[in-house]
Amino acid sequence: MAKKLTIKGLFKPKARTPIELVKHMRELLIFVDQNNDVREQKRKEKMEELxxxxxxxxxVVYGDDDSEPNKDSCAQLTQEFFRENTFRLLIVCLSKLNLGDRKNATHVIANLQRQKVQSRSIALEYLENNIDIMDILIKGYEDSGDIALSYGAISRECIRHQNIARYVLESDHMKKFFYYIQTPNFDIASDAAATFKELMTRHKSTVAEFLSENYEWFFQEYNSQLLESPNYITKRQAIKLLGDMLLDRSNSDVMVRYVCSLDNMIILMNLLRDPKKTIKLETFQVFKLFVANQNKPPEIVNVLVTNRTKLLRFFNDFTIEKDDEQFEANKAQVINEISVLELKPCNPKMSSLFSFRTNCEVRC
Known part of the structure; x- marks a missing residue:
């Protein structure tokens, strides 16, 4: 018996090289993509092979318990993966894979986005020449199934490349994100919010350029769709992200423009009235920028002065559960700034302004 096993072992299939592995997977993906009417048994066998x-x-790209990934093998695999559109084919077939295979395929794609071959990003070069793939991925949020989450994870890996992120920022997809983030499916909405945040924070110079060129429509949508959303999670994530964007040094010009708007401050003052303490705290991090602005427009100064008593009462009572010296210092600065403000002549066309915590009219 032992002799038979030894002989059998001699005919054990030779392990495929990284290039052969990708070619084999590509052949299987082509079969899966093109043969919808094949008999069930044959399809099952091919799916098991895949x-x-x-x-x-x-x-190969991650290694295993016994060995680390081999640099040369990873380079060969990466080059072959992007050489004959295997990436696109995998994206197209992703919805036909089971959940486990989709997760593993997504992990592979994530790794390949970061691979360098002789200091070149093969993935970036491929995506720049096949940029329409990003259209397929982002539009995945319009699907109600799990594929939206897989496409979202892949999108976030792709926009690690600055040029790819710029393409998405400059596309019509950006306007659709305000709706994706509010989709009734919680998982998809959360994933869309994660991709949106990545787009708005990863590449500083590109984001600053985008916000400067698209300020009007972007913040109009941001304010009305996200900051004034009735959904607690949407609102909380939006106010936190707004603070991150405005406090980033790269966005200093945008921040100045934002905090010089009375309409924006009114939205923030309304958010300070939110019953959720977490919303109030995140809002405070942005509201303090309006108060700290040394070039406040007269209409902003006058609203703060007119509502001074109520604002000071609010901030004196506003506390957080844990000791936070920075929070207390910021709060003290806000209180001091509001305390010393004086009314300024303002535009007579502005006949009524916002009154904090009341529905009263405030007249210039």
Missing amino acids: TKAILEIRT
């Missing part, structure tokens, strides 16, 4: 191929490729 599962194994994806796992083998994952092992």
Whole structure:
């Protein structure tokens, strides 16, 4: 018996090279994509082969319990993966894979986005020449199934590349994100919010350029769709992200423009009245910028002065559960700034302004 096993072992299939692995997976993906009417047994066999191929490729790029990934093998695999559109084919077939295979395929794609071959980003070069793939991925948020989450994870890996992020920022997809973030499906809405945040924070100079050129429509949508959303999570994430954007040094010009708007300050003052303490705290981090602005427009000064008593009462009572010296210092500065403000002549066309915590009219 032992002799038979030894002989059998001699005919054990030779392990595929990284290039052969990708070619094999590509052949299987083509089969899956083009043969919808094949008999069930044949399709099942091919899908099992595809599962194994994806796992083998994952092992090459991530290694396993016994060995670290080999740099040369990763380079060969990366070049082959992007050489003949295997990336696009995998994206197209992703919805036909089971959840486990989709997760492994997504992990592979994430790794390949970061691979360098002789200091070149093969993935970036490929995406720049096949930029329409980003249209497929972002539009995935319009699907109600799990594929939206897979496409979202891949999108975030792709926009690690600045040029790819710029393409998305400059596309019509940006306006649609305000709706994706509010989709009734919580998982999809959360994933869309994560991608949106990545777009608005990763590449500082590109984001600053985008916000400067698209200020009007972007913040109009941001304020009305997100900051004034009835959904607690949407509102909380939006006010936190707004603070991150405005406090980033790269966005200093945008921040100055934002905090010189009375309409924007009114939205923030309304958010300070929110019953949720977390909303109030995140709002305070932005509201303090309006107060700290040394070039406040007269209409902003006058609203703060007119509502001074109520604002000071609010901030004196506004506390957080844990000791935070920075919070207390910021709050003290806001109180001091508001305390010393004086009314200024303002535009006579502005006959009524906002009154904090009341529906009264404030007249210039």
